[in-house]
Amino acid sequence: MTQPTVLAVIPARGGSKGVPAKNLARVGGVPLVVRAVRACLASSEVTDVVVTTDAPAVAEAARAAGEALGESGRLHCVQRPEAIAGDTATSEAAVLHALDAYEAMRGRTVDVVLLVQCTSPFIAREDIDGVAAAVAHEGADTAVTVAPFHGFLWRDGSAVEDHNYGVNHDKSVRPRRQDRPEDLLETGAAYAMDAAGFRTHRHRFFGDTALVRTDPARVLEIDDPHDLARARALAPLLDPAPLPTLDDIDAVVLDFDGTQTDDRVLIDADGRETVAVHRGDGLGIAALRKAGVPLLILSTEQNPVVAARAHKLRVPVLHGIDRKDLALKQWCDEQSLAPERVMYVGNDVNDLPCFALAGWPVAVANAHDSVRAAARAVTTDPGGSGAIREIAAWLLGPTLTDASAPTD
Structure with a gap:
């Protein structure tokens, strides 16, 4: 039996009124569009993925993202025409244009088309598999991800009614949750259509619409900065947390104050500053250097202690x-390194622009909340207390010599 051609379309405009450059905003250290691309490419049901953008x-x-996954042959980008790239353009218009462009480009007919939204940061492969299979194999005409919803909805009826009123309930009757008919909330994450x-x-x-249930804990749509802040706070809890290995990175760049120190400065009577560092961090840096990993210390402070420490570490x-x-x-650029590698x-807010540039932004355990939220990984140890030694163990193994060594 011929496998159906399933095309996942990800609309991702450059503009957004609610959150500027929203589709490039990072959650868990990863741009929203990349999160959607990864989920689609991980799906066993999806043939190819199209990102339609202006x-x-x-x-x-x-x-x-496609290249990093070795899936560049399945990832296609389509230039969205200006006429369907504005705030009033519908997602359907973008999907139809992408569908036509893909079929013309690839010379094949699509059987099932998916609409996958970047604004649902916690979309999972299983969500995409579910809606695609419902249409491709189970006879549905359309499918949508939904989650159980137990809230009581109200509508302000002052414009059309004498009183405010309940939408999904009779306000004069308040049954127990288990006695109410189950309501399902459209998550906005994934749709499938014949x-x-x-x-x-x-x-x-x-036609017939299949309802594909998803985990309600992962239901979140990003429409404004508050939604984005919530997503970033939830990412450490909801994202799978694979730690990087040497296969994932080509270089390590370290902040100094608060990352290699505990962020305190001791000043003597003559105004001389001293800081405390961790010997384990020095061991980790030495092991990374021995393994041939390019290293750099990057600091805002113009301070002799930074230069002295870097000299001792030979970094x-x-x-x-x-x-x-x-x-x-x-x-x-000078080292011919790709920033995404x-x-x-x-540890602090002045590191956030570098977090937006690097492919593997890492926060130490005691970093500012906004930095932890933007990180792709967070250490267990605080800055100045072995965090760099911990990172070296991620890359080289716990003995700092063998990346394939088992970890606790």
Whole structure:
């Protein structure tokens, strides 16, 4: 039996009124468009993925994600016409255009088309498998991800009614939750449509619609900055947390204060500053250097202690830097390194621009909340207390010599 062609379409405009450049905003250290691309490419049901966008930066991020996964042949970017790239354009219009462009480009007919939203950061492969299978194999015309919903909805009826009223309940009767009919909330994450029917109806719902249940804990749509903040706070709890290995990175860049120290400064009577560092961090850095990993210390502070520590560790240093992200980008260019293959370790808000540039942003355990939220991984040990030694163990194994060694 011929396997149906299933095309996942990810609409990802460059503009957004609620959250500027929303589809490139990072949750768990990963841009939203990349999170959607990864979920789609992980699906066993999806043949190919199309990102439809009007923004070169979005297309570049999507292509890089496909290349990093070794799936560049399945990932295609389509330039969205200006006429369907504005705030009033529908997702259906973008999907129809992408569907036509893909079929013309690949010379094959699509059987099932999916609409996958970047704004659902915790979409999982299972969600995409579920909606795709419902249409491709189980006879549904359309499918949508849903989650159990137990809330009582109210509507302000002042404009059309004498009183406010309940939408999904009779306000005069308040049954126990287990006695109420179950309501299901459309999550907004993934939709599947029979491609021929979609062309006819030009809408995501028609015919028989399958309801594909998903974990309500993962239901979140990002429409405003508050949603984005919630997603970042939830990412450490909801994201799978694979730690990086040497296969994932080509270089490690370290902040100094608060990352290699505990962020305290001791000042003597003559105004001389001293800080405390951790011997285990020195051991970890030495092991990384021995393994041939390019290293850099990058610090805002122009301080002799930073230079002295870097000299002892035999690691190059850039300090007294106002724009650490620009310095990091220049260093990557000079070293012929792709930023998406660089780990950057930091602890405070002045590290966030570097987090946006590096492919592996890592926060130490005692980092500022906003930094932890933007990180792709967070250490167990605080800065100045062995966090760098811990990171070296991620990359090289607990003995700092064998990356394949088992960990606790």
